[in-house]
Amino acid sequence: xxxxxxxxxxxxxxxxxxxxxxxxxxxxxxxxxxxxxxxxxxxxxxxxxxxxxxxxxxxxxxxxxxxxxxxxxxxxxxxxxxxxxxxxxxxxxxxxxxxxxxxxxxxxxxxxxxxxxxxxxxxxxxxxxxxxxxxxxxxxxxxxxxxxxxxxxxxxxxxxxxxxxxxxxxxxxxxxxxxxxxxxxxxxxxxxxxxxxxxxxxxxxxxxxxxxxxxxxxxxxxxxxxxxxxxxxxxxxxxxxxxxxxxxxxxxxxxxxxxxxxxxxxxxxxxxxxxxxxxxxxxxxxxxxxxxxxxxxxxxxxxxxxxxxxxxxxxxxxxxxxxxxxxxxxxxxxxxxxxxxxxxxxxxxxxxxxxxxxxxxxxxxxxxxxxxxxxxxxxxxxxxxxxxxxxxxxxxx
Numbered sequence: 316x317x318x319x320x321x322x323x324x325x326x327x328x329x330x331x332x333x334x335x336x337x338x339x340x341x342x343x344x345x346x347x348x349x350x351x352x353x354x355x356x357x358x359x360x361x362x363x364x365x366x367x368x369x370x371x372x373x374x375x376x377x378x379x380x381x382x383x384x385x386x387x388x389x390x391x392x393x394x395x396x397x398x399x400x401x402x403x404x405x406x407x408x409x410x411x412x413x414x415x416x417x418x419x420x421x422x423x424x425x426x427x428x429x430x431x432x433x434x435x436x437x438x439x440x441x442x443x444x445x446x447x448x449x450x451x452x453x454x455x456x457x458x459x460x461x462x463x464x465x466x467x468x469x470x471x472x473x474x475x476x477x478x479x480x481x482x483x484x485x486x487x488x489x490x491x492x493x494x495x496x497x498x499x500x501x502x503x504x505x506x507x508x509x510x511x512x513x514x515x516x517x518x519x520x521x522x523x524x525x526x527x528x529x530x531x532x533x534x535x536x537x538x539x540x541x542x543x544x545x546x547x548x549x550x551x552x553x554x555x556x557x558x559x560x561x562x563x564x565x566x567x568x569x570x571x572x573x574x575x576x577x578x579x580x581x582x583x584x585x586x587x588x589x590x591x592x593x594x595x596x597x598x599x600x601x602x603x604x605x606x607x608x609x610x611x612x613x614x615x616x617x618x619x620x621x622x623x624x625x626x627x628x629x630x631x632x633x634x635x636x637x638x639x640x641x642x643x644x645x646x647x648x649x650x651x652x653x654x655x656x657x658x659x660x661x662x663x664x665x666x667x668x669x670x671x672x673x674x675x676x677x678x679x680x681x682x683x684x685x686x687x688x689x690x691x692x693x694x695x696x697x698x699x700x701x702x703x704x705x706x707x708x709x710x711x712x
Contacts, residue, residue, distance in 0.1 A: 316341050316710065319497055319506035321486050321520055323347025325357040325462060326687050327512030328469035329695035330702050335476040337703060338710060343478040344506065346499060348485035353466035355590065356514055357692060359657030361539070361570045361578055364388070364398065364458035365690035368405070369558060369565070372425040375673045376690070379701060381427050383694030384456065390696060391460060394468040397573050400458035403553030404439060406448035408641045412557040413450050419557065420452050430455040445549045447644050457553060459573045462692050489523040491680060508709050509681040510702060515589040515660040521676070521683045528676050530662045530685055531608050534589045534601070535564075537581025538629060539654035542569075546650040547577045554642050562621060562669075564659075565689075567628075567638045578654060579639050584629045585622075592656045594629075613667020662686035673698065675705055682706045 318334060320327045323345055331345050349355075364387060367380035391398040407416040416433075423431050434442075434451035442453060473480060481501060488498035495506045513520040518532045542549065555568040564583040571577050585605070588598035605611050615622055628634045636648045662670040662685055674686035682702055691698060703710065 316508065317344070317494070317506045318342070318508045318510065318710070319344045319346060319495065319504060320510045320512055321346050322512035322514055322517070323349065323352045323480065323482065324355060324512065324514050325353055325466050325469070325692050325695045326514070326684060326698055327510075328352060328466055328473065329699040330510060330512060331473045331478055332469050333696065333699035333703055335473060335478055339476070341710070343473070344504060345473065345478065345480040346484045346486055346497065346504070347480065347482050348500075350483050352470050353463055356657065356660060357466055358463050359592070359655060360462065360689070360692060361581070362459050362462055362573055363553065363570055363693075364400070364460050365693045366428055366454065366456040367426045367690075368419065368423040368428060368452075368454055368457075370422075370426065371671070372422060374671070375701070376671070377426045379673065379694040379697040380690045383690065383697035384458075386696040387460070387465070387693055388458070390468070391465065396461060396464045396468055398458060398460035399573065400456060401552040401571065402442070402453060402455040403457040403555060404434065404442050404446065405452045405454065405555045405557060406439060406446055406642055407450045407557050408448050410449065415560065416450055416452060416557050423452070423454070428454065428456055443551055443554055445643050445645050446554050447642070459553070459571060461573050486520060486523070489520070491525060495680065507680070508706065510706070511681065511683040512687075514687070515658065517660065517683065517685050518662070521685060524678070524681055524683070526676060526678060526681070526683055528683070528685060529665050530670060530674065531604070531610060532589070532660045533605055533608070533611060533614070533663045534586040534591060535583045535659045535661050536586040536591055536656055537583055537659060538656045539578050539580035540635065540651040541654040542577040542579060543650050543652055546646075549643050549645060549650075550577045556642060559621070562618065567635065569639070569642065579651065580635075580654065581657065582625050582628050582635065583659070584625050586658050589658065589660075591658060608663070608665075610663045610665045610667045613665070614663055614669065617667050659688050661688055675702065677705050680709065
């Protein structure tokens with residue numbers, strides 16, 4: 316059987332790897348439009364191993380996050396990928412956040428996290444001497460990793476097990492008859508079953524394949540600052556705020572990176588291109604698609620204050636710094652050096668609701684991954700098995 320996976324990010328590569336492990340006789344092809352693996356969401360995130368603290372108990376995201384971090388740590392150990400379960404703290408800095416903090420703790424317990432601790436104000440400084448808060452949660456299972464190295468190791472495994480990966484192969488047309496005919500910029504390919512792991516472009520690929528799911532990817536850019544080298548002592552590991560439960564982003568936070576340095580961010584602002592890593596990155600097609608989608612206007616009506624504050628913070632280093640000072644009061648604006656950015660592929664419904672859970676859509680000869688934002692990198696191996704299980708009846712024929 317011939318299976319084609321569109322998308323060479325970590326979810327697509329993990330799916331290819333797991334397919335070859337579970338069905339060693341298949342012919343497998345991965346098509347990726349970039350010249351190498353993991354060049355968008357995989358390669359531009361903060362490298363945090365999320366263990367399932369935030370997600371609604373019983374949701375697919377919660378289940379796969381808890382399974383996924385164990386699988387990812389095992390994979391990193393087997394393939395000598397740098398990682399560390401350094402733990403993190405989540406800090407309530409305002410009285411109204413304490414109730415949400417306790418609800419978050421209960422959610423983590425319900426999701427099966429081990430070793431969670433509620434911290435009093437004085438206990439926070441035992442783990443992060445320069446952090447401030449009224450209360451906190453210690454999450455020992457959280458960690459950091461090099462996701463680019465994970466992607467490279469997955470590529471090696473896929474090739475070693477007989478899979479084929481074609482980089483610089485953008486899919487431009489999909490035709491279904493008795494099989495799939497896949498037209499790309501490097502030629503035409505054939506497959507019996509199609510798996511869409513297109514990330515930022517998954518909705519477009521889904522429509523090319525004839526799927527009519529109404530959700531659309533709206534790109535949100537997350538911008539980072541780095542801490543000046545002589546001020547990196549302010550952060551030992553990971554310091555997070557208490558998130559707003561009505562918004563899928565976690566708020567600006569501090570992350571010690573696996574190869575050294577400390578990152579601060581990200582915020583979340585609308586990007587004017589699906590690969591819009593800077594304010595001046597602009598795509599007419601992407602922008603028109605966003606502003607003519609009624610779900611986008613529904614989203615703005617739901618969250619006008621938050622959207623405005625995120626945009627202001629993006630344009631003001633002082634406001635960005637002020638948000639970070641809630642967690643680490645000693646931080647000064649001159650401690651922040653401009654860092655990189657990533658773009659999150661967030662699925663939005665026509666009513667303006669942000670899809671909170673992972674979304675998989677099965678068709679007779681295809682499966683589409685239509686929403687796989689954070690913690691998809693951590694959970695990628697578990698997501699891969701979920702994809703395969705949902706498509707198993709077609710794969711074993």
